[in-house]
Amino acid sequence: MQSILAVDDSPSMRKMVSFTLTGAGYHVVEAVDGQDALEKAETHNIDLVLADQNMPRLDGIGLTRKLREHPKFKTIPILILTTESSDQMKQAGRTAGATGWLVKPFDPNRLIEVIQKVIR
Amino acid sequence: MAETYQEGSGAGADFDLSQFYQIFFEEAGENLDQMEQMLLNLDLSSANDEELNGIFRCAHSIKGGSATFGFSDVAELTHQMESLLDRLRRHELQPIPQMVDVLLESADASRSLLARHQAGGQGEAVSTTSLVRRISDLAAGLVPGDTAPVVAAPPPSAPAPAPVAAAPAPKPSSSSAPGQARQLEIQIGPLDRPEQADAIKELFRDIPGLGAIRDVPGSPPNTRVFAVETTSTNDDLLDLFAFHVAKEQVLIRDAAGDGSAGPDDEATAAVDTSGGEAPYGFFNGAPGAPHGEATQAVHAPAPQAPKAATRVAAEPKAAMQAQMESTTIRVDVKKVDQLINLVGELVITQAMLAQNSRGLDAGAYQQLLAGLADLDRNTRDLQESVMSIRMIPMSIVFSRFPRMLRDLANKLGKKVELVTLGEATELDKGLVEKITDPLTHLVRNSCDHGIEMPADRLAKGKSEHGTITLSASHQGGSIVIEVRDDGRGLSREKILSKAQERGIEVSEQMSDAEVWQLIFAPGFSTADEVTDVSGRGVGMDVVKRNIAALNGSVEIDSAEGYGMKVSVRLPLTLAIMDGMSVGVGEEVYILPLSSVVESFQVNADDVSTVAQGSQLVKVRDEYMPVIALEKIFQVPRFDLNKSSNIMVVVEADGSRVALLVDELLGQHQVVVKNLESNYRKVPNVSGATILGDGTVALILDTGGLVRRARH
Numbered sequence: 159m160q161s162i163l164a165v166d167d168s169p170s171m172r173k174m175v176s177f178t179l180t181g182a183g184y185h186v187v188e189a190v191d192g193q194d195a196l197e198k199a200e201t202h203n204i205d206l207v208l209a210d211q212n213m214p215r216l217d218g219i220g221l222t223r224k225l226r227e228h229p230k231f232k233t234i235p236i237l238i239l240t241t242e243s244s245d246q247m248k249q250a251g252r253t254a255g256a257t258g259w260l261v262k263p264f265d266p267n268r269l270i271e272v273i274q275k276v277i278r
Numbered sequence: 279m280a281e282t283y284q285e286g287s288g289a290g291a292d293f294d295l296s297q298f299y300q301i302f303f304e305e306a307g308e309n310l311d312q313m314e315q316m317l318l319n320l321d322l323s324s325a326n327d328e329e330l331n332g333i334f335r336c337a338h339s340i341k342g343g344s345a346t347f348g349f350s351d352v353a354e355l356t357h358q359m360e361s362l363l364d365r366l367r368r369h370e371l372q373p374i375p376q377m378v379d380v381l382l383e384s385a386d387a388s389r390s391l392l393a394r395h396q397a398g399g400q401g402e403a404v405s406t407t408s409l410v411r412r413i414s415d416l417a418a419g420l421v422p423g424d425t426a427p428v429v430a431a432p433p434p435s436a437p438a439p440a441p442v443a444a445a446p447a448p449k450p451s452s453s454s455a456p457g458q459a460r461q462l463e464i465q466i467g468p469l470d471r472p473e474q475a476d477a478i479k480e481l482f483r484d485i486p487g488l489g490a491i492r493d494v495p496g497s498p499p500n501t502r503v504f505a506v507e508t509t510s511t512n513d514d515l516l517d518l519f520a521f522h523v524a525k526e527q528v529l530i531r532d533a534a535g536d537g538s539a540g541p542d543d544e545a546t547a548a549v550d551t552s553g554g555e556a557p558y559g560f561f562n563g564a565p566g567a568p569h570g571e572a573t574q575a576v577h578a579p580a581p582q583a584p585k586a587a588t589r590v591a592a593e594p595k596a597a598m599q600a601q602m603e604s605t606t607i608r609v610d611v612k613k614v615d616q617l618i619n620l621v622g623e624l625v626i627t628q629a630m631l632a633q634n635s636r637g638l639d640a641g642a643y644q645q646l647l648a649g650l651a652d653l654d655r656n657t658r659d660l661q662e663s664v665m666s667i668r669m670i671p672m673s674i675v676f677s678r679f680p681r682m683l684r685d686l687a688n689k690l691g692k693k694v695e696l697v698t699l700g701e702a703t704e705l706d707k708g709l710v711e712k713i714t715d716p717l718t719h720l721v722r723n724s725c726d727h728g729i730e731m732p733a734d735r736l737a738k739g740k741s742e743h744g745t746i747t748l749s750a751s752h753q754g755g756s757i758v759i760e761v762r763d764d765g766r767g768l769s770r771e772k773i774l775s776k777a778q779e780r781g782i783e784v785s786e787q788m789s790d791a792e793v794w795q796l797i798f799a800p801g802f803s804t805a806d807e808v809t810d811v812s813g814r815g816v817g818m819d820v821v822k823r824n825i826a827a828l829n830g831s832v833e834i835d836s837a838e839g840y841g842m843k844v845s846v847r848l849p850l851t852l853a854i855m856d857g858m859s860v861g862v863g864e865e866v867y868i869l870p871l872s873s874v875v876e877s878f879q880v881n882a883d884d885v886s887t888v889a890q891g892s893q894l895v896k897v898r899d900e901y902m903p904v905i906a907l908e909k910i911f912q913v914p915r916f917d918l919n920k921s922s923n924i925m926v927v928v929e930a931d932g933s934r935v936a937l938l939v940d941e942l943l944g945q946h947q948v949v950v951k952n953l954e955s956n957y958r959k960v961p962n963v964s965g966a967t968i969l970g971d972g973t974v975a976l977i978l979d980t981g982g983l984v985r986r987a988r989h
Contacts, residue, residue, distance in 0.1 A: 168339045170302035171346060174295065206566075212338050226565075235566030237558075241342055248559070249513040257567050258560035263345035263353075266295075272558050275568045 192216025467501025629970035673701035728765030
């Protein structure tokens with residue numbers, strides 16, 4: 159079973175994402191912010207990271223940068239969840255090494271659809 | 279936009295989002311509380327980024343959640359708040375009091391909207407139209423009643439609040455297309471020390487492939503101008519520079535261009551935004567991006583970019599407030615109460631075992647007795663730990679006052695500062711809930727009646743700002759909460775004349791403490807006029823009654839012209855208390871240890887009988903009423919030769935009475951069982967407990983006994 163690291167500081171969003179993905183047959187590891195995600199990524203086998211952009215301590219793009227530094231996470235897909243699909247955000251995401259982005263709010267089915275496009 | 283919301287609410291047919299509503303409501307409530315607190319603490323003249331980011335994040339989280347779960351009204355309002363906060367945290371606007379006001383009002387409105395959703399659409403509809411307009415005016419830099427915009431920094435190009443998830447209109451610019459080397463002129467400044475810009479030069483040296491940089495002589499004062507050749511986009515450069523200089527201090531010009539473009543005009547142009555409204559997208563060539571799926575024509579960055587990012591990431595991110603989330607769990611209070619109840623039963627069982635084993639031979643039952651000693655210790659520890667679960671810090675109560683005082687002071691035209699002390703002091707949850715209303719009353723009174731108008735204060739040589747201090751501390755087995763103000767204090771004359779008007783018996787000889795107690799009389803108010811805040815005379819008597827119901831007491835201290843202090847003393851918990859057991863005939867009664875003053879053997883000569891058979895005892899030149907428990911509870915006496923000859927002096931409501939008992943049995947912790955809910959209210963009894971030998975003992979209501987003696 160493939161593992162997805164779901165990172166969001168909002169418990170309700172985390173639950174929703176986690177529920178959706180678990181229902182679609184993925185194993186979900188939850189993290190409450192970027193810093194927590196780094197720690198969880200170390201200790202779990204992660205196939206994809208789904209990170210909220212706006213979080214305390216370490217945001218989604220910061221997390222992406224940190225993960226990409228690590229050989230283990232050089233190639234795994236990292237998707238950023240954001241409420242603003244602004245160019246600046248995209249540019250920052252791409253520069254940091256993110257795979258793509260998904261605009262909040264999103265439909266659970268859309269989430270699965272996007273995930274299935276990138277996870278192998 | 280609208281369609282984006284619907285996307286959220288209309289979620290996939292096979293997904294029922296309503297199961298997440300409750301958790302979202304709780305989370306949104308916490309975010310609103312946090313936001314409110316941060317807004318109140320915000321110092322407008324020196325708001326720092328961390329604070330502004332924190333407030334922004336609260337609004338942002340609520341917006342994200344409410345949009346996802348389909349509460350579009352909340353999403354719309356919080357989106358407006360977010361837009362304003364976003365401009366504040368980017369320092370594009372100066373924070374002003376009107377913004378704090380409108381944000382606080384919006385937080386209230388969001389709360390009402392959420393409450394309505396939580397109740398399934400029940401309740402009054404809240405209109406947010408005017409709030410939304412006020413916020414968007416402020417976000418556009420318009421100050422109500424003032425035509426000058428409050429825009430800080432360089433005027434932004436697009437202040438209009440964009441609806442959720444909308445991208446700004448694309449601003450195509452050929453000059454910054456990535457992938458090919460470009461000649462730029464970058465101006466850094468104004469800087470306090472122009473050497474700061476050397477760090478920018480170092481960036482180009484440290485990051486291979488970023489490009490070439492050289493100084494351009496003849497810069498304006500306090501600025502540096504560089505000629506740069508690079509393949510990176512302006513955005514990349516700005517991101518990199520941001521670690522050394524503020525974005526506003528950077529001006530990137532196309533060396534061949536017109537030279538007028540500011541960062542706002544060019545910076546966003548680096549990305550092809552053809553799909554700006556797309557709900558998702560992948561970056562071409564990014565790790566894991568599906569082939570032929572890249573919906574966004576975002577070109578792969580110049581090879582040096584990831585390297586640059588590495589350097590950026592090496593900068594330590596300030597660890598903000600630690601997340602409590604992962605270390606706490608939410609539990610239904612009922613479960614905790616059940617646990618406490620079970621521990622209470624265990625304490626009783628343990629006490630029974632201890633009592634029954636007392637006569638056992640220590641040699642023959644060595645192991646059993648050792649086990650019982652262990653059980654005793656473990657039970658005590660368990661009891662303490664379980665009780666601590668219900669304990670919550672006073673900050674929960676205190677946190678509501680800054681907002682309340684702010685509104686109140688504004689309404690009354692007063693200037694009031696609130697100081698809170700001992701917020702970490704813990705109190706039983708049940709008590710916290712019940713103490714909130716009385717405390718609110720006291721704080722309101724202090725602000726309304728205590729603190730003078732700013733002009734009056736200045737005339738009296740006081741500072742313009744009045745101070746109300748709320749403090750909580752542990753003192754022995756109780757918690758003491760004080761509400762102190764440096765206002766006008768109580769007026770002895772006013773209270774006495776008011777009391778006389780109301781037909782209360784008073785005399786000039788009354789001590790201050792006795793005079794202050796008069797304000798607890800029902801309907802008593804010394805306010806010259808009734809305001810809509812307080813002064814209607816419903817107040818102090820209710821306060822006192824509520825606190826007495828919690829086994830607590832209220833004391834007042836005041837100095838006219840200097841302020842007053844109201845101290846509320848409460849037991850730490852309602853469930854377990856220290857008691858003194860006394861014997862009368864065959865019966866055992868428990869007295870709350872906190873109310874016991876002293877005990878002594880009494881000689882018949884010391885007791886004098888006055889009118890109607892009442893008895894008085896003289897203790898160190900002070901007469902106090904005697905109450906024979908034997909009579910009050912009609913205890914049957916089988917041994918007629920024996921009579922009560924021990925007095926226990928108890929104090930309540932500032933008065934003392936001497937209780938006549940047969941013997942003092944000991945002191946111990948008792949688990950309080952409510953008599954009222956299990957049987958009915960019994961006069962002079964506040965509850966019951968089960969003793970070590972399994973018998974039931976009544977806990978005496980000392981307050982009731984004192985009142986009885988007075989009449």
